[in-house]
Amino acid sequence: MIENSNSRYKMAKRKIATDHKKENPHYKFAEWQYREINKEFYENYQESYYFLKMSNLIRLSQAGDGERAKLYSLKSEGIEIIADYDKSTKEIDKFVSTEIQMTLFQCLETYLRMYIAHSALSPCANLQLVQLDLQKYRKQVNKIIQGKFNGMAQQFSDDEVLAKVFFGSMETLEKYAKLNEKEINEILMIFKENLIYAANFVRDNSEYNTFKHGFYLSQLQPKISLKNEAGELSQDGDAFSFIKLEKNKEGYRQFIKVTKWFSPKLSLNIALAFERYTVNMLELWKAIYSSNGKQIQIQVCQQASISFLLDTVKTSGFISDTTDRSESISIKQMSFPYAYYRKED
Numbered sequence: 001m002i003e004n005s006n007s008r009y010k011m012a013k014r015k016i017a018t019d020h021k022k023e024n025p026h027y028k029f030a031e032w033q034y035r036e037i038n039k040e041f042y043e044n045y046q047e048s049y050y051f052l053k054m055s056n057l058i059r060l061s062q063a064g065d066g067e068r069a070k071l072y073s074l075k076s077e078g079i080e081i082i083a084d085y086d087k088s089t090k091e092i093d094k095f096v097s098t099e100i101q102m103t104l105f106q107c108l109e110t111y112l113r114m115y116i117a118h119s120a121l122s123p124c125a126n127l128q129l130v131q132l133d134l135q136k137y138r139k140q141v142n143k144i145i146q147g148k149f150n151g152m153a154q155q156f157s158d159d160e161v162l163a164k165v166f167f168g169s170m171e172t173l174e175k176y177a178k179l180n181e182k183e184i185n186e187i188l189m190i191f192k193e194n195l196i197y198a199a200n201f202v203r204d205n206s207e208y209n210t211f212k213h214g215f216y217l218s219q220l221q222p223k224i225s226l227k228n229e230a231g232e233l234s235q236d237g238d239a240f241s242f243i244k245l246e247k248n249k250e251g252y253r254q255f256i257k258v259t260k261w262f263s264p265k266l267s268l269n270i271a272l273a274f275e276r277y278t279v280n281m282l283e284l285w286k287a288i289y290s291s292n293g294k295q296i297q298i299q300v301c302q303q304a305s306i307s308f309l310l311d312t313v314k315t316s317g318f319i320s321d322t323t324d325r326s327e328s329i330s331i332k333q334m335s336f337p338y339a340y341y342r343k344e345d
Contacts, residue, residue: 025131034124035289041126042286050107050275054100054268061096061264068092097238100267105208107271108198111278115195116140118165118285120152125285128152144199149192162188166281166303168288176302190305197306198274207260210242238262246335254340260333270309277303 021027060068069085071092116137117128132140143151149158160170167173177184202208241259248254280303 026127031123037124037126038286038289042282042289045279045282047275047279047282050103050110050271053103054271057096057099057103058268060092063092097264100264100271101240101262102208104267104271105202107274107278109202111274112141112144112195112198112202113137114278114281115165116152118281119149119161121156121161121164123289141199141203144195145203147192147196149195158192159184159188162191166191166284168284180302187302190303194274194277194303194306206244207242210240238264244335248337255338257336257338258333259336262332266310270306273304273309 065085065087068087072083072085074081113129113132114125117125117132120128122128140151143149147158150156150161153161156164163170163173167176173184173187177187239259239261241257243255244258245253246256
């Protein structure tokens, strides 16, 4: 009886091991292919993708009515569509605002996915990207929000992983810190803040779907101004109103209407900055993978903190405020609950 049990246990164990091998694409993968995959991936990455997209959006926003009207005429391989251009609907302005927000979301997600894949410190980050399905991606994003940056390589500390991903090694980071008379913690804190900012931004996928699919209730350019004894509460800028689900104080999930303001200029600046951070990361790893273990000259490109980017736009005068800044409050969104019947006793 004991022998039969042991036999069944061994068979079950072998089956689990076989199933694990079947689900593991790295099992018996010929490592000599890494070099060619890395070469193709890093040489063909579209490093100006988001820049070109933003550049076209800005040009479109600045175009006159004549140029805008041309967009409503489409001719392609025997297909001809001509529509009326109605300036009063501001459809093109709405399109530009929506695309800017979508592009920012996509750019931050690209930055995060590239970091997560390279933080595995594997011989082929592109294969890590392929394996990074939605569930694994969200798991790593949540870890980053919690301040954990070594989720893909837990045998190293957070600082060690960050140093390897953005500087190639801790030794290079130490040399960079000494050269610039900065503390290592001070340098790494900027990378941590940027990763956490990006992770928090993309965490709520419902907002992205709102922009992507046009699920918002309205898209406006309003100005809200409320005065009280403490001063003035005001906000200018583009705004989307949409519906979200949130739990109330009693724990019931309910519908609420959210009006969220955003600055197109700020979104543009953040997207372009994070695109450059992503490209810098890939240029570093292209050099690492192509070195074949030989010593290489690394060009380090320090990131600017997200707080610096936010302050730069504020001080440029884009975000309007009252004359006395000490008595004003800048708001990003307002929520209004929908009416519900009183609960039955």
